[in-house]
Amino acid sequence: MTNDTxxxxxxxxxxxxxxxxMAQLPTPNEPHHDTxxxxxxxxxxxxxxxFLAVADVDLDFAKNQISALIGPSGCGKSTxxxxxxxxxxxxxxxxxxxxxxxxxxxxxxxxxDPVRVRRTIGMVFQKxxxxxxxxxxxxxxxxxxxxxxxxxxxxxxxxxxxxEGAALWDExxxxxxxxxxxxxxxxxxxxxxxxxxxxxxxxxxxDEPCSALDxxxxxxxxxxxxxxxxDYSIIIVTHNMQQxxxxxxxxAFFNVKLDDAGMRTGRLVEYSxxxxxxxxxxxxxxxxxxxxxxx
Amino acid sequence: MTDTRDTNIHFHxxxxxxxxxxxxxxxxxxxxxxxxxxxxTTDDIGLxxxxxxxxxxxxxxxNEVHQGWTSLMARNQPLGSDLRRMTSLIQLxxxxxxMGDQCVNIAxxxxxxxxxxxxxxxCEQIREMGDLVRPMIRTAIEAYVRGDVDEARLLPAxxxxxxxxxxxxxxETVAVGGNPQLLEWATKMLMVSRALERVxxxxxxxxxxxxxxxxxxxxxxxxxxxxxxxxxxxx
Numbered sequence: 001m002t003n004d005t006x007x008x009x010x011x012x013x014x015x016x017x018x019x020x021x022m023a024q025l026p027t028p029n030e031p032h033h034d035t036x037x038x039x040x041x042x043x044x045x046x047x048x049x050x051f052l053a054v055a056d057v058d059l060d061f062a063k064n065q066i067s068a069l070i071g072p073s074g075c076g077k078s079t080x081x082x083x084x085x086x087x088x089x090x091x092x093x094x095x096x097x098x099x100x101x102x103x104x105x106x107x108x109x110x111x112x113d114p115v116r117v118r119r120t121i122g123m124v125f126q127k128x129x130x131x132x133x134x135x136x137x138x139x140x141x142x143x144x145x146x147x148x149x150x151x152x153x154x155x156x157x158x159x160x161x162x163x164e165g166a167a168l169w170d171e172x173x174x175x176x177x178x179x180x181x182x183x184x185x186x187x188x189x190x191x192x193x194x195x196x197x198x199x200x201x202x203x204x205x206x207d208e209p210c211s212a213l214d215x216x217x218x219x220x221x222x223x224x225x226x227x228x229x230x231d232y233s234i235i236i237v238t239h240n241m242q243q244x245x246x247x248x249x250x251x252a253f254f255n256v257k258l259d260d261a262g263m264r265t266g267r268l269v270e271y272s273x274x275x276x277x278x279x280x281x282x283x284x285x286x287x288x289x290x291x292x293x294x295x
Numbered sequence: 296m297t298d299t300r301d302t303n304i305h306f307h308x309x310x311x312x313x314x315x316x317x318x319x320x321x322x323x324x325x326x327x328x329x330x331x332x333x334x335x336t337t338d339d340i341g342l343x344x345x346x347x348x349x350x351x352x353x354x355x356x357x358n359e360v361h362q363g364w365t366s367l368m369a370r371n372q373p374l375g376s377d378l379r380r381m382t383s384l385i386q387l388x389x390x391x392x393x394m395g396d397q398c399v400n401i402a403x404x405x406x407x408x409x410x411x412x413x414x415x416x417x418c419e420q421i422r423e424m425g426d427l428v429r430p431m432i433r434t435a436i437e438a439y440v441r442g443d444v445d446e447a448r449l450l451p452a453x454x455x456x457x458x459x460x461x462x463x464x465x466x467e468t469v470a471v472g473g474n475p476q477l478l479e480w481a482t483k484m485l486m487v488s489r490a491l492e493r494v495x496x497x498x499x500x501x502x503x504x505x506x507x508x509x510x511x512x513x514x515x516x517x518x519x520x521x522x523x524x525x526x527x528x529x530x
Contacts, residue, residue: 242372278374280511290374292303 071254076266085121128188130180166194186217332425447502
């Protein structure tokens with residue numbers, strides 16, 4: 001999903017037609033909800049047409065933790081990630097069954113507004129995709145289309161807070177009117193993170209956020225993730241096992257399984273504390289994958 | 296996952312080679328224990344010299360392994376059982392180098408004790424300790440190579456008589472009486488006993504590494520019935 005991410009995010013940012021009535025999504029800290037788990041999937045299946053891409057996923061993601069999804073290409077980890085904020089709805093053939101609960105509420109239930117879901121559960125993509133606008137407007141415009149109603153002073157404060165939150169403010173505060181494209185790749189990715197933060201999400205999904213970045217820029221994003229988890233819950237898909245080992249608290253390993261008909265379906269193999277998964281995994285498939293013995 | 300192939304084969308080949316080098320050290324250490332005990336109990340100075348020479352080889356391998364390990368770690372950042380194997384190898388590298396050092400200590404005592412009067416009963420005890428320690432090293436090697444945790448767990452029990460003999464050596468030393476030369480010899484033999492006791496402990500450590508490698512859990516082997524014994528493996 002590198003070529004059409006701008007489209008996705010533009011739509012996710014608010015241009016999609018919203019036919020469903022606005023249903024109440026829970027707010028994160030309502031006392032009657034279990035705040036230790038932000039998102040929980042229950043027997044989740046994702047299909048593309050008739051093809052079962054990923055099957056029977058039961059996962060729970062903890063508040064203020066970084067959870068990593070790893071696995072070989074085609075195992076369904078990005079599909080799972082995109083199902084957590086209904087981003088897959090944007091793919092016409094995609095269909096999700098089972099349930100995805102956000103603070104106990106099924107986000108796939110009738111009447112839930114997917115745009116609101118995506119605002120609460122934000123997303124950062126593999127390739128930095130700033131809007132063709134100034135650094136300032138990347139934040140301000142993104143917030144506006146997501147329904148931000150603050151006045152000019154409040155908006156300036158929001159822009160600064162978002163850029164500070166993404167550890168970018170000091171580098172751009174004197175050139176806020178420059179194009180977002182004038183920034184380096186790593187800075188552009190932090191701009192996208194700032195844009196995601198500006199909508200005040202509860203959860204940030206990251207789909208291989210460092211795969212287009214050099215090692216130094218990668219390190220800065222990883223440091224940023226560790227800072228962001230103080231305020232947000234983060235779920236990251238990464239191909240880089242060392243990255244998952246460095247930043248995440250818990251790691252889910254997905255693998256591709258061939259069924260009797262020869263269909264390749266992604267399945268969750270193991271979900272363990274990261275330290276355990278990378279030193280003493282419970283499942284042989286995990287062990288084979290992390291040691292490179294993989295068919 | 297029916298068709299598992301090794302996509303990390305170059306790393307695994309290098310890891311295998313590193314492991315062979317580390318195991319060659321303990322093979323040599325086992326041989327050195329036998330030679331050192333014979334040298335110190337028979338006043339064989341030539342044999343003691345050969346022990347010291349063999350240790351130079353262990354020291355050279357130790358440096359090679361350390362360098363190879365660092366390079367392998369930097370280039371591969373291994374995970375899972377590969378990571379456990381790597382951490383075990385760097386630990387074993389140190390353990391085996393120290394086994395070699397203990398043998399050198401014994402060999403040097405053989406050189407020092409040359410020509411001094413001796414007590415045959417003490418020599419017999421030292422030989423007995425050597426005969427107990429060498430099978431411990433062999434058991435530890437075989438447990439590692441076969442990945443057999445149950446076999447590794449035999450080591451604490453095998454170590455018990457070594458500890459008992461070492462504890463008894465103090466009494467034997469005191470019992471040699473007032474002859475200054477004999478007392479000097481016996482005091483040095485007490486150090487030989489202590490060195491062999493340490494080698495036994497190092498064999499138990501080796502077994503613990505094997506258990507960690509296989510199970511992923513770190514646990515110190517407990518010597519049953521030896522509470523309050525002279526087990527001081529943390530030295």
